[in-house]
Amino acid sequence: MTDSPATRSDREAVITVRGLRNQFGPQVVHDNLDLDVWKGEVLGIVGGSGTGKSVLLRTIVGLNRPAAGSINVLGSDVLHGSREERLRAEKQWGVAFQDGALFSSLTVLQNVEAPMREHLKLSASLMKALGELKISLVGLPQLACGKLPSELSGGMRKRASLARALALDPAIVFLDEPTAGLDPIGAAAYDELINELKRSLGLTVFMVTHDLDSLYAICDRIAVLAEKRVLFEGPIEGMTEIDHPWVQEYFTGPRARAAQEKT
Numbered sequence: 024m025t026d027s028p029a030t031r032s033d034r035e036a037v038i039t040v041r042g043l044r045n046q047f048g049p050q051v052v053h054d055n056l057d058l059d060v061w062k063g064e065v066l067g068i069v070g071g072s073g074t075g076k077s078v079l080l081r082t083i084v085g086l087n088r089p090a091a092g093s094i095n096v097l098g099s100d101v102l103h104g105s106r107e108e109r110l111r112a113e114k115q116w117g118v119a120f121q122d123g124a125l126f127s128s129l130t131v132l133q134n135v136e137a138p139m140r141e142h143l144k145l146s147a148s149l150m151k152a153l154g155e156l157k158i159s160l161v162g163l164p165q166l167a168c169g170k171l172p173s174e175l176s177g178g179m180r181k182r183a184s185l186a187r188a189l190a191l192d193p194a195i196v197f198l199d200e201p202t203a204g205l206d207p208i209g210a211a212a213y214d215e216l217i218n219e220l221k222r223s224l225g226l227t228v229f230m231v232t233h234d235l236d237s238l239y240a241i242c243d244r245i246a247v248l249a250e251k252r253v254l255f256e257g258p259i260e261g262m263t264e265i266d267h268p269w270v271q272e273y274f275t276g277p278r279a280r281a282a283q284e285k286t
């Protein structure tokens with residue numbers, strides 16, 4: 024038995040989703056979806072294209088209003104609670120989107136300072152010092168602070184986006200396809216960074232990904248979206264035993280075998 028947050032008996036849910044329904048016109052994306060995310064784990068969300076992985080992430084962080092269900096994040100009811108309750112939760116998470124979603128007219132430092140400016144009352148010098156700290160935490164050189172997002176490589180933009188997600192010292196970080204578009208060395212370095220941040224900051228990570236290497240390298244647990252809900256969840260080692268066509272194809276195919284051999 025490992026000592027991972029996914030298997031410990033004293034595990035604590037930091038995100039609880041119950042009975043979630045998402046619908047766009049006639050298209051039902053999620054129906055009666057339940058999910059728990061445990062404190063301190065890296066949870067990988069996988070599933071075929073269009074199964075609603077990004078919609079799930081966007082719904083939890085309040086960018087998509089579901090048709091039904093409840094979502095609790097760190098004790099706050101983020102769907103039906105008061106504005107204060109929602110804000111309290113919001114300050115405890117950071118989101119790094121697939122394309123970085125950085126403000127294009129702001130420098131990297133100004134991007135990282137943006138959430139602090141919105142949520143905290145700090146002096147300019149303290150914000151700058153904290154911003155520089157986050158930027159070095161994600162492995163970017165100080166030189167990057169003054170650059171615009173367009174002046175960065177794709178990998179650097181992803182790290183800058185992560186620095187911004189860490190701006191408020193969150194307990195939870197949401198990552199949407201963090202290694203998509205990175206070369207294998209850059210992707211492995213990003214995985215190592217997430218592992219390091221989890222270890223040093225005790226972060227909980229909710230990660231939508233297609234990257235089998237990442238799943239094997241950093242995820243404590245996998246949640247498989249299929250048939251409009253989380254159909255399976257558990258450590259990656261058990262995934263090959265699941266009798267479901269998509270899960271079998273995904274976790275026992277040649278790419279999965281190659282990823283497994285690297286661990």
Ligand SMILES: Nc1ncnc2c1ncn2[C@@H]1O[C@H](COP(=O)(O)OP(=O)(O)OP(=O)(O)O)[C@@H](O)[C@H]1O
Binds near residue numbers: 073075077
């Ligand atoms: N705002 C929206 N309006 C209408 N339909 C939407 C909206 N957002 C998402 N959808 C639909 O919901 C479904 C799930 O989308 P989502 O982006 O979550 O898929 P995904 O599992 O992340 O896919 P992929 O792996 O291809 O990125 C898709 O069919 C998509 O077209």
